[in-house]
Amino acid sequence: MKCKVFKLRVVGEHLAEDEDNLNQFLEAVKVNQVQSTFIGDGQNYWSILVYYDEVTQDTVIDSVNSALNQEMPLTSLQKKLYDILIKWRDTQAEYENLPSYVVCYNQWIREMVTMPVTTLEDLAKIKGFGERRVKKYGDQILKIMEIYQKMG
Structure with a gap:
């Protein structure tokens, strides 16, 4: 099992790009578990940790x-x-x-x-x-x- 961290910014101009990157990754792997935390340090984003197995x-x-x-x-x-x-x-x-x-x-x-x-x-x-x-x-x-x- 592997893991990868994603930053999902909640402001308009970056949100769609970040969502696309995350969705593209999720569609290409077998997800085992996801953990997320909202970071509100002025940047306001979700930190998402995905545990996955590669799909050959x-x-x-x-x-x-x-x-x-x-x-x-x-x-x-x-x-x-x-x-x-x-x-x-x-x-x-x-x-x-x-x-x-x-x-x-x-x-x-x-x-x-x-x-x-x-x-x-x-x-x-x-x-x-x-x-x-x-x-x-x-x-x-x-x-x-x-x-x-x-x-x-």
């Missing part, structure tokens, strides 16, 4: 693959779009120096290609994709899907 990419891939094996297979057109979005996700993760599953799980990409996704609101309906990811990656994903639809 292999663990995530195995669980996603087993879920995928229980679902209907993709059509050839869906599979091509799926592969394009996987490449985008891997490139984006490399650019941000993150594991690819932190950017987007394979299951979310599968949902994108199997359900009608044409707006940011459609992306927000994908369980787990969340508001932060929609804001960060939504426009790129929609552009890729739009270009693919025109080509296909």
